[in-house]
Amino acid sequence: GSSNGSGGSSAEGGTQAAAESDWEDVSAKGEMTIGMTLFAPMNYYDENNNFVGFDTELAQAVGEKLGIDINFVEINWDSKEIELNSKNIDCIWNGMCSTAERQETMTLSAPYLYNTQAMVMKADREDEIMSSVDGLTVTAEKGSTGEGKLQGTIADDDTVEVSAMEYFANSNYVASDSMAKALMEVKAGTADVALVDSVAAYGMVGPDTDYSDMVINVDNNFGLQEYVIGFRKGSDLEQHVSDAIDELYADGTVAQLAEKYNLSDLLIENDAQAATEAPEAATGDTAAEAATAAAE
Amino acid sequence: MLGANPIESLTSGFLLNLELFAVTLLLALPLGLIITFCSMSRFKPLKWITKVFIWVIRGTPLMLQLFVVLYAPGLLFGIPMSSRFTAAVIAFVINYAAYFSEIYRGGIESISVGQYEAGKVLGMTRSQIFFKVVLLQVVKRIVPPMSNEIITLTKDTALARVIGIGEIIMSAERFTKMGLIWPLFSTALYFLVFVGVLSLLFGWVEKKMDYFRV
Amino acid sequence: MLGANPIESLTSGFLLNLELFAVTLLLALPLGLIITFCSMSRFKPLKWITKVFIWVIRGTPLMLQLFVVLYAPGLLFGIPMSSRFTAAVIAFVINYAAYFSEIYRGGIESISVGQYEAGKVLGMTRSQIFFKVVLLQVVKRIVPPMSNEIITLTKDTALARVIGIGEIIMSAERFTKMGLIWPLFSTALYFLVFVGVLSLLFGWVEKKMDYFRV
Amino acid sequence: MAILEVNNLKKNFGNLEVLKGIDFSLEKGESLAMIGASGSGKTTLLRCLNFLERPTSGQIRVNEKVVFDGADARTLSEAEIRKNRLHFGLVFQSFNLFPQYTVLKNCTLAKELMAKERPDFKTNKKQILDEIKTEGEAVLASVGLQEKMDYYPHQLSGGQQQRVAIARALMLQPDILCFDEPTSALDPELTGEVLKVIRGLADKKTTMVIVTHEMQFARDVSDKVLFLDKGMVAEYGSPEQVFEHPKEERTRQFLERYFEQ
Amino acid sequence: MAILEVNNLKKNFGNLEVLKGIDFSLEKGESLAMIGASGSGKTTLLRCLNFLERPTSGQIRVNEKVVFDGADARTLSEAEIRKNRLHFGLVFQSFNLFPQYTVLKNCTLAKELMAKERPDFKTNKKQILDEIKTEGEAVLASVGLQEKMDYYPHQLSGGQQQRVAIARALMLQPDILCFDEPTSALDPELTGEVLKVIRGLADKKTTMVIVTHEMQFARDVSDKVLFLDKGMVAEYGSPEQVFEHPKEERTRQFLERYFEQ
Numbered sequence A: 001g002s003s004n005g006s007g008g009s010s011a012e013g014g015t016q017a018a019a020e021s022d023w024e025d026v027s028a029k030g031e032m033t034i035g036m037t038l039f040a041p042m043n044y045y046d047e048n049n050n051f052v053g054f055d056t057e058l059a060q061a062v063g064e065k066l067g068i069d070i071n072f073v074e075i076n077w078d079s080k081e082i083e084l085n086s087k088n089i090d091c092i093w094n095g096m097c098s099t100a101e102r103q104e105t106m107t108l109s110a111p112y113l114y115n116t117q118a119m120v121m122k123a124d125r126e127d128e129i130m131s132s133v134d135g136l137t138v139t140a141e142k143g144s145t146g147e148g149k150l151q152g153t154i155a156d157d158d159t160v161e162v163s164a165m166e167y168f169a170n171s172n173y174v175a176s177d178s179m180a181k182a183l184m185e186v187k188a189g190t191a192d193v194a195l196v197d198s199v200a201a202y203g204m205v206g207p208d209t210d211y212s213d214m215v216i217n218v219d220n221n222f223g224l225q226e227y228v229i230g231f232r233k234g235s236d237l238e239q240h241v242s243d244a245i246d247e248l249y250a251d252g253t254v255a256q257l258a259e260k261y262n263l264s265d266l267l268i269e270n271d272a273q274a275a276t277e278a279p280e281a282a283t284g285d286t287a288a289e290a291a292t293a294a295a296e
Numbered sequence B, C: 001m002l003g004a005n006p007i008e009s010l011t012s013g014f015l016l017n018l019e020l021f022a023v024t025l026l027l028a029l030p031l032g033l034i035i036t037f038c039s040m041s042r043f044k045p046l047k048w049i050t051k052v053f054i055w056v057i058r059g060t061p062l063m064l065q066l067f068v069v070l071y072a073p074g075l076l077f078g079i080p081m082s083s084r085f086t087a088a089v090i091a092f093v094i095n096y097a098a099y100f101s102e103i104y105r106g107g108i109e110s111i112s113v114g115q116y117e118a119g120k121v122l123g124m125t126r127s128q129i130f131f132k133v134v135l136l137q138v139v140k141r142i143v144p145p146m147s148n149e150i151i152t153l154t155k156d157t158a159l160a161r162v163i164g165i166g167e168i169i170m171s172a173e174r175f176t177k178m179g180l181i182w183p184l185f186s187t188a189l190y191f192l193v194f195v196g197v198l199s200l201l202f203g204w205v206e207k208k209m210d211y212f213r214v
Numbered sequence D, E: 001m002a003i004l005e006v007n008n009l010k011k012n013f014g015n016l017e018v019l020k021g022i023d024f025s026l027e028k029g030e031s032l033a034m035i036g037a038s039g040s041g042k043t044t045l046l047r048c049l050n051f052l053e054r055p056t057s058g059q060i061r062v063n064e065k066v067v068f069d070g071a072d073a074r075t076l077s078e079a080e081i082r083k084n085r086l087h088f089g090l091v092f093q094s095f096n097l098f099p100q101y102t103v104l105k106n107c108t109l110a111k112e113l114m115a116k117e118r119p120d121f122k123t124n125k126k127q128i129l130d131e132i133k134t135e136g137e138a139v140l141a142s143v144g145l146q147e148k149m150d151y152y153p154h155q156l157s158g159g160q161q162q163r164v165a166i167a168r169a170l171m172l173q174p175d176i177l178c179f180d181e182p183t184s185a186l187d188p189e190l191t192g193e194v195l196k197v198i199r200g201l202a203d204k205k206t207t208m209v210i211v212t213h214e215m216q217f218a219r220d221v222s223d224k225v226l227f228l229d230k231g232m233v234a235e236y237g238s239p240e241q242v243f244e245h246p247k248e249e250r251t252r253q254f255l256e257r258y259f260e261q
């Protein structure tokens, strides 16, 4: 089903992709290509230069269940949709938030982790900035959830306590090339505050880094997002991956991984249980606190 | 901004490219001349500092220079860049002034010493010789390499996106995110048309100066 | 938290730049010559098609060409590029071959017709004239513009990051994400050193050919 | 027996008739001086003889053998032309030495390339190349340049360069050696040495066609003088005839301009 | 009364002594032909007179006024040099016309620039410029180029270009007009017209210093001949003296080379 309303060649590409079976392609090749960017704790290299991370290990476990190899490729995050459509990758699995737009343009898996938006700023200006952001410059990665929230292209849902668009209504917005650049902007002073994924932020800002003079503030609950896996629109691959994930939930692997990466509090239970448990977990306060706890 | 017509959005993105293009030219053309004079100076230290400066600028990617100009003031001195467009302009102007200066130098050095001497024996002053005799001949000589460089500048303006200038390719990528792919590829047309116009313009200038031979 | 040693990581990133640089040169140098012959062909349609091709390649940003090569096969024909390094190589080779071809053409056209005629009246064949008489003179003439272009290629390899080639600047950005800023700026040194080495090399080649004058 | 016969040779560039039917012949050992105003077609005629231009019509015979016939397709083929061209040698106004080769190599290159086509080249390679080298040295000595053998062209004066060009042409032992204003690109002081070499060739009975503006030299060195005017042979005869008793008014006018100073 | 007096003029380039103490003088209206082998220092001497090279020592006097004195700092200043330079005009071997200006503008440019410094320029602008233009036309007519006034240099033949260069130098009415091999860059056919113009100037008693390799011309046109040998005046006298009865052996040898052809 191509309800994405895109025109021209992309529509044809989409239709074509859906017409064939991605699963057949992938199983024939014996390999699934996952597009990602490097960031802790989802996909990164550890001290020993091993490629690890929650998403990394979960994807590898899925690969084992499906009997296929997993091929991770580092992509330009700006190009992820076109990477999918041009079949250079089979899915995006990299702590990607579910948004209305992505629901339109991709087939998404069930959500597996919660995420929140965090404000990152210089520690010595935290009080000043938290008291008012009027007239200040806020940055976010272009195309990110943070940008969507700031610009109102991602509508606020009922998990939102503070509307980012209203909160930053009197601030100047600038887009950054990447999340890393967003933090660099704050460090360099070209922006006063960055609005970024809290999960990623905790992976970047810490005592041993050049950002040790910066703090992550999650006092404002700008809403709760869900991490999902993105597939080509209409792809049958989603079903197979989701089935494998269900099994991994069932045998406890998912919980173990969440434990390992300190993400247990953000973990979304899988479909059957989620039906009853998710709404409870999804109250903003707990999730935001959980995010803080998870990273510390 | 979303929901805007892609053509409108691309066009307004390209206007940013053009603005960067124009401001860079306006400032780099004279700055390049100053750098040329420094690099040809008889005062050795100035000459060498200029040569090293040109070497560093020509030896590193413009992309990095953009990062340095935008971030270094804040990182090193705690004085952040006030605007990223300014940062882009500074990086582009420095980069292109270095390239232009080498072209100018080549042009000036290619003028035969006989032209200067002819001016001298006719009692002209140094500045009369430069402005009345040499300048136009230099201009004629540098038009071809300058047109190449200026056409490269057109395309390089797309690099400004790495510091978040919402130029045409960045504008196009917003549509890519919405699943609309053609805007990205159609940016090529904007560049082709503009480069085409520039080529015609430079061809016309070259023709204008065909009335004499150097 | 930090993984590999930044120096190691930058170095292995730069090896990718160098690989792309070397493969591009290896393929674009001969391809450029073929394009030159096409653009100088007496068969008009071939000549014009080649000219348009060169115009399009020179009129659009390399960044866009990278996107087109990587994505167009998958988008249009459903056959994705097998490797993004291959895609980068294809885009770079096409782009640089077009530029090289124009330099070659300039070099060939600058050889005086007298050299060909001298070969002819001495009973040489066309290929003898090309290889024994003209070639080295052309090489001598194109060394300066080619060195410029090749130095530009060095820096352009950094552009490959836009299609996710983990070259040095992309490697450096991994550290930026982990909160380590200096690697990004220190990439400049890699470029400066390599460009410095290239400049010395080309200087040496120019000197080697100083034994004769064209 | 005429070594060179040119019959009714015509050459047009587009609509411009440059040669309008040239007839002349040359005996073996004779040297012909060709004079005429700028644009009269002297260079074009030499270029036709050397197959650098294809005549529009007419015939060229060398040793009674037709080397060019506007009406015979065979003499027009690339391969035939390459062969027939070797009957002629040409020394250019602007020397056209090969800048990347030494003086000696400039002289031997063409002969070496030809030798490579000989069947016995592989086996006798060293001997053949040595012979060519010795020959090159000899011919350079004959123009007084044995000491400059290992120099590159740009290291020589114009006069020396032109003498190398003459040696290079002599190496292939052409039946007829052609010169197109061999001294006009030289400083006046340097023309003497080149003219001396050409005079030496004349003394050795080399068959030559010399286009020149040096009237005094033309008169001294040539056996025949051909005055070309607007693409036609206006006057042809011995130097005495042409210089002392020109039949045509236009020859007289032309010569006056040179001798008035 | 000597219009030009050169006393013990020396010029070194680093360790190379090019002029080793030149003495000569020239009367108003005389023309001096300077001859000598390549490298003997003729060009250097002319360039010293025109302040394109600064002599190492010695004196130059024009009309009894010292315009250069190696021992007097005043005559070495930039401003003085610019003023004194105007006593001399120089016609270069390679013309050095300004390619971007018409023939007329080439002649008038320098004078126009000087006129701008006159206090009355603003008020009488049009009249002054018209006068200069008329003057330019007249001087061009005097070299036979009134019809080429609006051409650009590259549209002219070499001989015509050199005549423009002469006209350009004449515009500033120098006391002494210098020529450095004015015809050596020209086709032989075109030298005549330039030599004719110079001869015309001699007839009009223009004071001139002419470096030339055209011995015949030097002999005909000059009142004095100076033979420069290795940076020294080897022979100086009337043309008859120098050409017919040279005192020095080296003069004889030098002349022989020219007249042997």
Ligand SMILES: Nc1ncnc2c1ncn2[C@@H]1O[C@H](COP(=O)(O)OP(=O)(O)OP(=O)(O)O)[C@@H](O)[C@H]1O
Residues within 6 Å of the ligand: D013, D016, D018, D036, D037, D038, D039, D040, D041, D042, D043, D044, D045
């Ligand atoms: N390739 C060409 N195409 C068109 N016209 C040509 C070409 N070559 C020569 N001509 C014309 O042919 C005529 C004769 O030229 P040519 O060079 O033979 O004269 P020339 O007698 O050698 O003159 P000069 O003494 O100046 O060398 C001239 O009008 C010239 O413009």
Ligand SMILES: Nc1ncnc2c1ncn2[C@@H]1O[C@H](COP(=O)(O)OP(=O)(O)OP(=O)(O)O)[C@@H](O)[C@H]1O
Residues within 6 Å of the ligand: E013, E016, E018, E036, E037, E038, E039, E040, E041, E042, E043, E044, E045
């Ligand atoms: N700028 C310079 N620096 C060093 N040496 C020079 C310079 N100009 C001339 N010379 C040397 O001075 C000597 C005289 O040169 P000059 O040009 O005056 O000779 P010339 O008599 O004009 O010769 P020609 O007849 O070849 O023009 C030569 O040995 C020359 O190499």
Ligand SMILES: [Mg+2]
Residues within 6 Å of the ligand: D042, D043, D044, D180
């Ligand atoms: Mg000719």
Ligand SMILES: [Mg+2]
Residues within 6 Å of the ligand: E042, E043, E044, E180
């Ligand atoms: Mg001289």
